[in-house]
Amino acid sequence: MSALWAWIVLAAVAATSVIAVEGVRRLLAGRLSARWPEAARVARRVTSPATGFALVVSANAAMPYRYLPDGVDDAVRHLMKIAAIGVATWLVVRIIYALTDPPLARLMRIEGERNRRARRARTQMLLLRRIAAMVIVVLAVGAALFTFPGVRAVGAGVLASAGVAGLVVGIAAKPTLGNLLAGLQLAFSDALRLDDVVVVQGQWGRVEELTLSYVVVHLWDDRRLILPVSYFTEQPFENWTRHTSRVIGSVELHVDWTVPIEELRVELHAMLKDHPLWDRREWILQAVDVQPNGLVTLRALMSAADSASAWDLRCDAREHLIAHIRDHYPDALPRFRVADPGTEPAPDGPAEEAAADRAVPPRDGPVRTASLRRA
16 A cells, blocks of 8 residues: 555646646746746747656655665666756756747847848857857766676876777767867857858848758758868858848849940939938949950949848849839940951052052951941
8 A cells, every 4th residue: 555655646746737837838938928027938948858857856755766666766866867967958958948038039120231130140149159069968878887887997098098989989080170169259259140141152032940960051042052060160261241241132134335325324213212222322423444346345333221221222223223214225235246348448549559459358457447236
C-alpha cells in the first residue's frame, strides 16, 4: 500500500507542476497581457520548456527510488539528471530567444536614415544570440557527459594534455573557427548587415540570413546564393547600402544626333516630380558619349530611397523616355550612318581630281559624308 501511495504522490506532484505552469501562462497571457505585453509573449514562448522543466524537477523530487529494484534506481537517477540538464538548457535558450525577439522585431520596423543603424544592431544581436545559445548547448552537453564516471576519467586525461588536444582540435576545426571569427568580424566591423544590398559573383541581391557559418543572399529572381562567411572577408564584393540606403540609378539611351536634349531634360524632370519613388534629392540628364557607330549616349541619373525603389524608378524612367522619343521625336530614333563612296567629295583640288577620286573609291580612310538608314 505504501508503494502504491508513493506512485500516486508522484503522479499528483507531476500533475500539480504542469497545472501550475499552465496557470501562470494563462495569467500572463490573459489578464496581465494588457499591462505587460512583453511578459505575455515570453510566457507563450517558454511554456513548453517550462512545463518540461517543472515536470522533470517535480518527478525527480517525488520519485520513490527506494521502491525501485536494485540497479534500476541508479539508472533512473542518472537519467533524471540528464533530463534535468536537457530541459534546463532548452528553457534557458528559449528565454534568451523570447527576450530578444521583441527588440529584433522593433529594429525591423525602423525606416529612413535610422534604418542602417537598426540593421547593424539587429545583425550583431542575432549573432550574439546564436553564440550564446551555442555556448549554452556545448556546456550542457559537457555537463551531461560528465555525469558518466568513465567520461570524467577521460576528461581528466584530456585536461592533463590540454596543449596537444587544443592543437589537434584547432587544426581539425579550422574552417569552423575561421567562419566563426569571420562572422564576428563582419558583424562588429559593420561591413555587412542583414538586408544589405550586395553584388556577389555578379549576382544582385539582399542579405537574407547571416549565421556563424554561412550567409544567405536572396537574389533578385528569388534564388538563394549561399556562401561561407569567410568569403566576405577574403573576396571583394559590392555593398550598395554600406553607409546609406539611398542610391542613384542610371538610365542610358542611344539615340540619333537630332535628339532635342533640352526638351528631354524638361520631360524627365516633369516625370520625376510626379513619381512617388523619386526622393527629390538628385537628378540630371547629360550627353556623355558619342559611339563609333554615330549614336549619341544619353545618361539620366536619379536618386531613390533604396535600391529596390531605384530599380523600379529606372525602369519607369527608361520606358517614359523611350515612349516620349518615339511619339514626339521619331527622327531621333537610333540611326546608323554608313559611308557612300559614290558621293564622297575630294578634300581639295579641281573638279577633275574629285571626279577621279570618285571613279576609284578608296579602300581606307575617314568617312566624309554619309547617307542615313534606319537601324
